[in-house]
Amino acid sequence: MEEVDLREEIDLREIFQIIRKRLYLVIIIPLLAVMASGVVSYFFMEPLYKAPTTLMLWKDVEMDQTNMRASDLDFNRKLASTYREIARSRLVAEQTIEKAGLNMSPERLSGMIEVSSVGDTEIISISATYQDPETAAFLANIIADVFKDLVPEMINIDNVQIIDRAIPPNNPVAPRPGLNMAVAGFLGLMVAVGLVFLLEYLDDTIKTPEEVHKILGLNVLSAIPEMGERD
Structure with a gap:
């Protein structure tokens, strides 16, 4: 039971790491979707x-x-x-x-x-x-x-x-910018998360000692650290 819980914790941690590595996509894509939906709703869709x-x-x-x-x-x-x-x-x-x-x-x-x-x-x-x-x-x-x-x-x-008898209404029934933007943001988030995992799946490079052990079953004896910028 503890082994299953540990495996689930590791899997969740890996998922979090994958998303965090490309967090900019998870932020930018929904934001662009919301902005595009707002522009279309306010400036291009005729009110009804x-x-x-x-x-x-x-x-x-x-x-x-x-x-x-x-x-x-x-x-x-x-x-x-x-x-x-x-x-x-x-x-x-x-x-x-x-x-x-x-x-x-x-x-x-x-x-x-x-x-x-x-x-x-x-x-x-x-x-x-x-x-x-x-x-x-x-x-x-x-x-x-x-x-x-x-x-x-x-x-x-x-x-x-x-x-x-009917009288001219004051407010339009469509479009509904708030609802459109909320739906666009949600769909943008789903697309962003899907894109993040697709890019991760297509990326077959090994970047960390943990990935070496997980993929090849080998332990890393040493690693060359990245050199910092020189003054």
């Missing part, structure tokens, strides 16, 4: 803004909160998945492009849109992501309007009400 609008499924036609029954709410929740697919449909995208006078394909617009249910409720969130906050809010509101108008035509149920 996400604007959500929320809609609620109410009782058919009447929109009377006081007369809403549990069965009505349950029915609306079951319809939520159908409504999400309608909001993501090509038809909604095409009518949004036509209504807003956009110069883009339905596929591109669909890639900017995110539709989701808010928990186990009858509330649906429609979000638009774009390079500027005003356009993001504009797209979200137009899609909500188109969706609200299409539902009665498609399934003969007029039970969609817009709760909150």
Whole structure:
């Protein structure tokens, strides 16, 4: 047991020595990775803004909160998945492009849109992501309007009400420089450590008496010390 512990201690010591011998790589590579990630995130990546609008499924036609029954709410929740697919449909995208006078394909617009249910409720969130906050809010509101108008035509149920219209967001959702730099630093560290051990593996020179004994099984009787600099 003691022999195993001693061997592990020696192995850990060797690993530490290998890393320390090329410690400059372990420091420089992650630092360069963090700096490069920061420069790209702050100066080359265009910010993206996400604007959500929320809609609620109410009782058919009447929109009377006081007369809403549990069965009505349950029915609306079951319809939520159908409504999400309608909001993501090509038809909604095409009518949004036509209504807003956009110069883009339905596929591109669909890639900017995110539709989701808010928990186990009858509330649906429609979000638009774009390079500027005003356009993001504009797209979200137009899609909500188109969706609200299409539902009665498609399934003969007029039970969609817009709760909150989208407003231009103040802060972008991407890029996230802090996260990008942290990931870049971690990956840079992994690359640096891997490079250190690769260089050690490729280096077949013998530098110390300990390496002579370990590799050749011979004891070093004497060694010539390095000469210091002369005055």
